[in-house]
Amino acid sequence: MGIIERKEREKEEMRRLILDAALRLFREKGLDAVSIRNIAESIEYSPATIYLYYKDKSEILSALQYEAAAVKRDHVMPAAAIENPWERLVEFGRRYVDFGMKHPDLYDLLFITRAPMEFIENQQCWTLGMAVHSFFTETVQACVDQRYFKSTDTETIAYTLWCHAHGLVSLFVRERMRMYPEEKRQELAQKSFAMIVKMAESI
Amino acid sequence: MGIIERKEREKEEMRRLILDAALRLFREKGLDAVSIRNIAESIEYSPATIYLYYKDKSEILSALQYEAAAVKRDHVMPAAAIENPWERLVEFGRRYVDFGMKHPDLYDLLFITRAPMEFIENQQCWTLGMAVHSFFTETVQACVDQRYFKSTDTETIAYTLWCHAHGLVSLFVRERMRMYPEEKRQELAQKSFAMIVKMAESI
Amino acid sequence: MGIIERKEREKEEMRRLILDAALRLFREKGLDAVSIRNIAESIEYSPATIYLYYKDKSEILSALQYEAAAVKRDHVMPAAAIENPWERLVEFGRRYVDFGMKHPDLYDLLFITRAPMEFIENQQCWTLGMAVHSFFTETVQACVDQRYFKSTDTETIAYTLWCHAHGLVSLFVRERMRMYPEEKRQELAQKSFAMIVKMAESI
Amino acid sequence: MGIIERKEREKEEMRRLILDAALRLFREKGLDAVSIRNIAESIEYSPATIYLYYKDKSEILSALQYEAAAVKRDHVMPAAAIENPWERLVEFGRRYVDFGMKHPDLYDLLFITRAPMEFIENQQCWTLGMAVHSFFTETVQACVDQRYFKSTDTETIAYTLWCHAHGLVSLFVRERMRMYPEEKRQELAQKSFAMIVKMAESI
DNA sequence: CATGAATGAGAGTTCATTCAT
DNA sequence: GATGAATGAACTCTCATTCAT
Numbered sequence: 133m134g135i136i137e138r139k140e141r142e143k144e145e146m147r148r149l150i151l152d153a154a155l156r157l158f159r160e161k162g163l164d165a166v167s168i169r170n171i172a173e174s175i176e177y178s179p180a181t182i183y184l185y186y187k188d189k190s191e192i193l194s195a196l197q198y199e200a201a202a203v204k205r206d207h208v209m210p211a212a213a214i215e216n217p218w219e220r221l222v223e224f225g226r227r228y229v230d231f232g233m234k235h236p237d238l239y240d241l242l243f244i245t246r247a248p249m250e251f252i253e254n255q256q257c258w259t260l261g262m263a264v265h266s267f268f269t270e271t272v273q274a275c276v277d278q279r280y281f282k283s284t285d286t287e288t289i290a291y292t293l294w295c296h297a298h299g300l301v302s303l304f305v306r307e308r309m310r311m312y313p314e315e316k317r318q319e320l321a322q323k324s325f326a327m328i329v330k331m332a333e334s335i
Numbered sequence: 336m337g338i339i340e341r342k343e344r345e346k347e348e349m350r351r352l353i354l355d356a357a358l359r360l361f362r363e364k365g366l367d368a369v370s371i372r373n374i375a376e377s378i379e380y381s382p383a384t385i386y387l388y389y390k391d392k393s394e395i396l397s398a399l400q401y402e403a404a405a406v407k408r409d410h411v412m413p414a415a416a417i418e419n420p421w422e423r424l425v426e427f428g429r430r431y432v433d434f435g436m437k438h439p440d441l442y443d444l445l446f447i448t449r450a451p452m453e454f455i456e457n458q459q460c461w462t463l464g465m466a467v468h469s470f471f472t473e474t475v476q477a478c479v480d481q482r483y484f485k486s487t488d489t490e491t492i493a494y495t496l497w498c499h500a501h502g503l504v505s506l507f508v509r510e511r512m513r514m515y516p517e518e519k520r521q522e523l524a525q526k527s528f529a530m531i532v533k534m535a536e537s538i
Numbered sequence: 539m540g541i542i543e544r545k546e547r548e549k550e551e552m553r554r555l556i557l558d559a560a561l562r563l564f565r566e567k568g569l570d571a572v573s574i575r576n577i578a579e580s581i582e583y584s585p586a587t588i589y590l591y592y593k594d595k596s597e598i599l600s601a602l603q604y605e606a607a608a609v610k611r612d613h614v615m616p617a618a619a620i621e622n623p624w625e626r627l628v629e630f631g632r633r634y635v636d637f638g639m640k641h642p643d644l645y646d647l648l649f650i651t652r653a654p655m656e657f658i659e660n661q662q663c664w665t666l667g668m669a670v671h672s673f674f675t676e677t678v679q680a681c682v683d684q685r686y687f688k689s690t691d692t693e694t695i696a697y698t699l700w701c702h703a704h705g706l707v708s709l710f711v712r713e714r715m716r717m718y719p720e721e722k723r724q725e726l727a728q729k730s731f732a733m734i735v736k737m738a739e740s741i
Numbered sequence: 742m743g744i745i746e747r748k749e750r751e752k753e754e755m756r757r758l759i760l761d762a763a764l765r766l767f768r769e770k771g772l773d774a775v776s777i778r779n780i781a782e783s784i785e786y787s788p789a790t791i792y793l794y795y796k797d798k799s800e801i802l803s804a805l806q807y808e809a810a811a812v813k814r815d816h817v818m819p820a821a822a823i824e825n826p827w828e829r830l831v832e833f834g835r836r837y838v839d840f841g842m843k844h845p846d847l848y849d850l851l852f853i854t855r856a857p858m859e860f861i862e863n864q865q866c867w868t869l870g871m872a873v874h875s876f877f878t879e880t881v882q883a884c885v886d887q888r889y890f891k892s893t894d895t896e897t898i899a900y901t902l903w904c905h906a907h908g909l910v911s912l913f914v915r916e917r918m919r920m921y922p923e924e925k926r927q928e929l930a931q932k933s934f935a936m937i938v939k940m941a942e943s944i
Numbered sequence: 945c946a947t948g949a950a951t952g953a954g955a956g957t958t959c960a961t962t963c964a965t
Numbered sequence: 966g967a968t969g970a971a972t973g974a975a976c977t978c979t980c981a982t983t984c985a986t
Contacts, residue, residue, distance in 0.1 A: 162449075168960060178968045180962080189960065243511055244447065246365055265514060288526040292534075295527055296495065298511075299502025308446055308501075311468060323491040324498060327538065331495075334537040335530065342948075349949095371977060381951050383979080392977065568855075574981060584947045586983080595981065649917055650853065652771055671920060694932040697921075698940075701933055702901065704917075705908025714852055714907075717874060729897040730904055733944065737901075740943040741936065748969075755970095777956060787972045789958080798956065 147185050149175050151199060154192050159237045163245065166193070198257040200238035205264050207231040212267060217274035222329055224268060225297055229325055232301030233318075240305050243298060268294070281335040289335055296328045350388050352378050354402060357395055362440035366448055369396070397457045403441035404463045410434040411467060420477035425532055427471060428500055432528055435504030436521070443508050446501060471497070484538040492538055499531045553591050555581050557605060560598050565643045569651065572599070604663040606644035611670050613637040618673060623680035628735055630674060631703055635731055638707030639724075646711050649704060674700070687741040695741055702734045756794050758784050760808060763801055768846035772854055775802070803863045809847035810869045816840040817873060826883035831938055833877060834906055838934055841910030842927075849914050852907060877903070890944040898944055905937045 153174045157166045168189055172179040186192045208231060211224040232239040242261070272290040275281060283289060300321055303309055309317050356377045360368045371392055375382040389395045411430045417423040435442040445464070475493040478484060486492060503524055506512055512520050559580045563572045574595055578585040592598045614633045620626040638645040648667070678696040681687060689695060706727055709715055715723050762783045766774045777798055781788040795801045817836045823829040841848040851870070881899040884890060892898060909930055912918055918926050 167958085169958085179960085180968055180970095181966085183961075184966070244505070244509055246509060262514065283530070285526065285530075288523065288530055291523055292499065292527040292530045295502035295506065295531075296499045297502065298506055299498035299500065302447070302505055303498065303501055306447055306449060311465065320491065320494055323488070324495040327486070327488075327491055327495045328498075331534040331538055335534055346948090370975080372975075382977085383952080384950060386978070387949070573979085575979080585981085586947055586949095587945085589982075590945070650911070650915055652915060668920065689936070691932065691936075694929065694936055697929055698905065698933040698936045701908035701912065701937075702905045703908065704912055705904035705906065708853070708911055709904065709907055712853055712855060717871065726897065726900055729894070730901040733892070733894075733897055733901045734904075737940040737944055741940055752969095776954080778954070788956085789973080790971060792957075793970070 143185065147195070150182060150185055150192065151195055154196055155199060158196065158241070166196075194254040194257065197241055197254060198260065200235075200241045201257050201260045201264075203235065203238055204231050204242060205260060207234075208264060209267070211271075217271055217278055218280045221271045221275055221293075224271060225293065225329070226325065228297050229301055229321070232297075232305065233321070236301075236305040239301055244302055244305065281332075283335045289332075292335075293328070293332065296324075300324060346388070350398075353385060353388055353395065354398055357399055358402070358440060361399070361444065371395075397460065400444055400457055401460045401463070403438075403444045404460050404467075406438060406441055407434050407445060408463060408467050410437075412470070415470060420474055420481055421483045424474045424478055424496075427474060428496065428532070429528065431500050432504055432524065435500075435508065436524070439504075439508040442504055447505055447508065484535075486538045492535075495538075496531070496535065499527075503527060549591065553601070556588060556591055556598065557601055560602055561605060564602065564647070572602075574598075600663065603647055604666065606641075606647045607663050607666045607670075609641065609644055610637050610648060611666060613640075614670060615673070623677055623684055624686045627677045627681055627699075630677060631699065631735070632731065634703050635707055635727070638703075638711065639727070642707075642711040645707055650708055650711065687738075689741050695738075698741075699734070699738065702730075706730060752794070756804075759791060759794055759801065760804055763805055764808070764846065767805070767850065777801075803866065806850055806863055807866045807869070809844075809850045810866050810873075812844060812847055813840050813851060814869060814873050816843075818876070821876060826880055826887055827889045830880045830884055830902075833880060834902065834938070835934065837906050838910055838930065841906075841914065842930070845910075845914040848910055853911055853914065890941070892944045898941075901944075902937070902941065905933075909933060 150171060153171045154166050157170055157174065168179050168182050171192070172182055182192075186195070208224060208227045211220055211227050214220040214223055269286065269290045272293070273286045276284050276286050276289070281289060304317065304321065309320075312320055353374060356374045357369050360373050360377065371382050371385050374395070375385055385395075389398065411427060411434055414423055414427040414430050417426055472489065472493045475496070476489045479487050479489050479492070484492060507520065507524065512523075515523055556577060559577045560572050563576055563580065574585050574588050577598070578588055588598075592601070614630060614637060617626055617630040617633055620629055675692065675696045678699070679692045682690050682692050682695070687695060710723065710727065715726075718726055759780060762780045763775050766779055766783065777788050777791050780801070781791055791801075795804070817833060817840060820829055820833040820836050823832055878895065878899045881902070882895045885893055885895050885898070890898060913926065913930065918929075921929055
């Protein structure tokens with residue numbers, strides 16, 4: 133069984149290798165550059181080898197999405213350590229936006245890329261994403277419970293805040309801020325974040 | 336002379352036919368499916384024929400974007416008729432969101448699709464889009480002038496509102512609302528719109 | 539019949555128009571650029587119109603070749619005015635080379651371009667070319683008759699001189715003189731012409 | 742190890758197969774007929790397969806040219822064994838012409854075909870060609886040194902002889918000898934070669 | 945007389961994928 | 966376990982040519 137385990141481990145390592153290559157390609161040259169050939173070439177294996185570890189291209193993309201979801205979770209979840217729900221919420225938001233700014237490619241993959249049907253099938257990824265999302269809504273709920281908002285419509289509050297954050301990041305990621313000079317974009321995003329926080333206090 | 340006009344009209348109709356086919360393909364199968372061949376096949380012409388009406392593929396994409404921008408303008412600009420700036424702003428927002436909900440494909444093309452270089456070149460489209468955007472910011476400015484907000488940071492206010500609206504629509508368009516049951520999504524969007532309006536009053 | 543004549547003349551003018559356009563394209567951008575479409579575009583007629591005046595593309599190329607042959611004849615034949623056969627021969631050679639240098643494109647068409655079978659059919663062109671060629675061989679014959687050469691093998695003498703001249707021009711036309719600096723090529727050609735003349739005196 | 746060698750050999754064979762097909766197409770139907778698709782069809786492989794052995798079309802053309810240059814060198818260089826420079830020069834010329842007559846397609850590729858940019862880039866081919874050319878000019882120089890000519894203008898002498906040989910071959914290759922009956926052409930070429938040799942003695 | 949409209953054929957190239965070894 | 970070899974299908978684009986009007 134030692135042998136089986138070793139094999140298992142080696143298999144896992146190879147999957148990692150492939151995934152890292154895919155991720156690198158995706159980051160550096162965009163989704164279109166993530167081709168089996170390119171991956172194979174960049175890890176110096178033959179294209180056929182890839183198929184020993186992943187059924188097809190879409191399975192790789194799924195894995196990539198899972199990867200992105202994990203990175204996002206790690207980036208965002210430290211907020212959970214904060215006890216005060218309002219501060220926790222604000223920190224969560226800040227971290228969410230920060231993740232999007234720092235990893236526009238991963239954010240894209242998670243929240244913008246038109247998923248080629250795998251998203252639904254990709255149970256793992258979905259579960260992971262939902263966990264974070266639940267944490268978010270529960271934090272809002274906690275704020276509601278502790279009367280940080282006048283409104284008690286937790287769902288709508290959470291959704292509204294998400295809309296803003298997502299809009300903020302995705303205008304950035306998909307380069308729809310060209311009417312603002314490059315150097316002002318970051319600043320504007322920060323100001324807007326501050327503003328939505330302010331606004332939230334009066335929901 | 337009648338003949339020339341007829342020819343002209345027929346040419347225009349053919350361009351429409353091509354554009355509609357392209358749009359349909361984009362809507363149904365995404366940008367990658369918008370190939371000259373697919374378009375040709377779907378309108379039952381030969382690929383070469385397409386080139387009689389559009390110089391190359393990017394010209395089609397440009398036309399598509401311009402189309403989208405025009406439809407959006409027509410959808411949104413009736414708000415301009417309203418005199419009171421605050422009401423005008425709200426109506427504008429409502430129409431913006433409504434446009435996105437009714438024409439997710441066009442919205443996608445304008446604000447989400449990673450533009451393959453055409454967007455910048457496509458001066459017309461950019462100009463058109465900027466005109467609408469200016470109307471939006473000027474309306475915000477009018478609200479600021481008339482003390483509808485405590486804040487006087489017009490730019491940030493406008494941007495924040497846009498973020499929310501864009502987030503709202505694009506989560507919808509790119510199907511990131513699967514955690515909410517289908518039939519609730521529209522309602523949630525409406526509630527959120529109402530909420531941001533409320534929140535805006537206390538900026 | 540005045541009408542018929544006019545029609546005839548107009549037809550001829552149109553053929554000229556087409557031919558000139560073809561020639562211009564050929565000169566400026568090479569044989570590959572001589573496409574029916576390009577010709578049509580450059581004279582602002584439709585491609586279909588071309589076919590009213592020329593059966594197909596190869597007929598145009600034939601006409602072009604005839605054209606080239608005529609220009610060549612006009613360039614070269616003034617030598618005929620010289621009475622002394624040896625001087626006439628030298629002048630003919632000089633003019634032949636000069637034609638090639640001044641009209642590399644036409645020379646190419648006449649003596650290098652792989653004729654797509656039309657050359658043989660193109661009786662006119664052939665006849666014209668033969669007339670000039672005959673003038674050349676007759677001049678050599680005259681030199682032989684008047685003992686300008688020791689050898690009496692007129693055919694070989696003529697052919698040998700032609701080989702040199704053709705080699706000279708065609709190395710130039712097809713850019714096989716890259717081992718010589720650009721500015722020296724013309725000079726080298728002239729020196730070589732002088733040398734062959736010298737050499738010819740001792741045939 | 743044997744396996745690697747075998748693979749290597751098979752790969753080389755395939756490259757040969759492709760090259761031969763390309764050459765055949767070039768010979769039989771001209772440069773324009775040398776398309777990836779034609780090559781593929783003629784060796785009964787799919788077009789995509791070609792790309793496993795050659796990066797792109799221009800690489801094939803380069804290989805073709807290099808091939809031609811190598812064959813030419815092998816055909817011509819045995820002359821180097823002759824010690825007496827004049828005899829060496831004559832033998833070189835004879836072999837040059839002989840190469841052109843026996844391999845009109847290769848000669849065409851090297852000295853007539855309008856090189857589509859590859860020639861310059863194709864350093865190897867250029868180097869190889871230059872080596873042979875240098876051998877030629879050095880032989881002429883040796884003749885000059887040993888007073889085989891009255892003239893001491895090595896460059897012009899070499900160039901003049903080349904012009905004749907090139908003219909001789911290329912009139913033949915591009916079929917501009919139609920005014921001479923087929924069966925006389927070879928003979929005429931030989932006579933002309935003999936004549937230029939004679940003439941050279943009196944340069 | 946002229947042409948607008950159309951097309952089949954063909955160009956170079958890339959991709960995901962399969963399969964025998 | 967790994968891969969070399971191969972391919973069918975797809976891509977954008979250009980061309981000579983035809984034909985009804």
